[in-house]
Amino acid sequence: MITVIGTGTGAPVPDAAVAGAELVVGGRRHLDAVRLPEGAERIVLGPLAPALDAMARHVEEGRRVVVLASGDPGFFGIVRALAERFGTERLDVRAGVSSVAAAFARAGLPWDDAVVVSAHGRQPRTAVNVCRAHPKVAVLTGPGAGPAELGAALRDCGRVLVVASALGDPARERVERVTPAEAAARDWGTAVSVVLSLDPERALGAVRTVAGPPAGPAGWALDEADFAHRDSMITKFEVRALALARLGPRLGDLVWDVGAGSGSVAVECARLGAAAVAVEKAADGVERIRANAAAHGVDVRVVHGAAPDALADLADDPDAVFVGGGGRELPAVVTACARRARRTVVVAMAALDRVPAARAALTDAGFTCDGVLLQSSRLAPLPGDVTRLAATNPVFLLWGVRRPACTEGVAQ
Structure with a gap:
């Protein structure tokens, strides 16, 4: 049996929890905080594979193994790797309070409507x-994806960042509210536990029945x-429906709507969970x-x-782009x-x-490229309580999908 103990936000591990263990695995600070049983082997977690192999040897010989982890080890933690290797039936998980729950508690906010994303060991993109895209997000940070990097990327989003460091350590815990610009200008060290990104006007949120990000819209391709x-200068809903299907906007994506006009495509992408940027040359259109x-x-x-010049000021490469209009440029x-x-x-063209x-x-x-000419007719009333078909202007929709092997010139 492998006992996995979450230490919570600094909560001590009782001696009884590790009593009888012949192997104790965990981070250095976790191991230093417990009294190991006499004769127990100790492994400081670094690369995971050697530790899993050592645990496997002890489990095969019927010896007791204890793994110490931060917070709730089933929440972006080691439980997944252990379950994949040893099976859930060999795990006895004793969860602590996660850093996300603790950070929201320190901020005085409910978090059933929060989106939680891990940037630990991952690119922050x-x-x-x-x-x-979302008003309440908790980010689990890591080297190269901490408060400074998040702040630099969110300067123009109207967000407030709550940076929670060393949660549960009475001597070192700090919870600070800063602007993205303030976060970007500081060296935060290695003690950051989690960063909350909040829209101040929507941080409280509405009463929820289902936890997590809001459910997707009931419909799209809005009228x-x-x-x-x-003057009807808007991507018609029939065209927008196919464009959205080809763009595939989703949570974590960035989509550009270039030559946005009314911004209908950008808005629909945002409703489907993506971050959206609308580029428009007319001031009234903005x-x-x-x-x-x-x-x-x-x-x-x-x-x-005006594109293409305006695109040079957009630092982050998009996952998908919709191009509307059909001028000489x-x-x-x-x-x-x-x-x-x-x-x-995806490109929409009338010409x-x-x-x-x-x-x-x-x-x-x-x-790889494909396209279709969309020419629809809509129901329209006529005098005498009868209906005719009214043709809309034809639009050619062209879409290109990047070949997987062709990544030259694209930021990875």
Whole structure:
């Protein structure tokens, strides 16, 4: 049997919990805080594989093994690796209080509506995009993905960061509220336990029935009437439906809506959980996008500028890009987006003449390409309580998917 003990936020491990153990495994600080049984072997966790092999030898010989871990070891902890190696029936897990629960408690906030993301041992990209898209996020940090890196990436998002360090240690615990800019300017050391990213206006949240991130929307490809727009200059819902299917926006993704107009595509991507950036050259369009995002309760970063030049100011490469409009600059815009998109570029065009150049821009960047001409007819009333079919303007939708082996020029 392997007993896995979560130490909580600094809670001591009773001597009785490790009594009779012939092997005790854990971080150095955990091992130093307990009195090991006489003759017990001690392994300080570093690379996991050698420790698992040592545990396997003891388990096969019927010896008792104790593993010490921080907080709740079943929450982004060692329980997963142990269960995969030894099976759940050989584990006796005694959970402590997780750092996430402790951090929200210190902040005086409920966290049943929080999104929790781990950046420990991972690139911070996913954590940053989740923080951009959601009002209440807990980030488990690690080297290269701590408060400074998060702060630098979230300067323009209107967030407050709660940095919780050395939770449970009476002498060292610190819980600080800082702006992203303040977080970016500091060296936080190695004691950070968790960072909370909060939208101050929405941090309390609504009463929930199901924990975790909000459920996805009940529908998408919303009617044009659900958005403020100018002179019907909006991606029609039939086109938007297929565009969303090809973009595949999801939690942790970053999506650009270039030539956004009303921002309908950006808003819908944000409703589906992605971080969204809308690029629009018209000042009145920028205001409409902001109003549409607010009306649908989502965060969309709006960039006022004309593509492709405005794209150079966007530091983070997108997972997917939607390009609307069809001016003379379209090939250059598609080329700029294709150079940076990690997964998909979708282009909507009313002018068929633009299709060959847009397709060439995608294939030259290493994308497989496909497309369709969408020409729909909608029900429309006629006098006499009868109905006719009213044709909408045809739109050519082109999409490119990056070949897995073709990553040149894309930030990894």
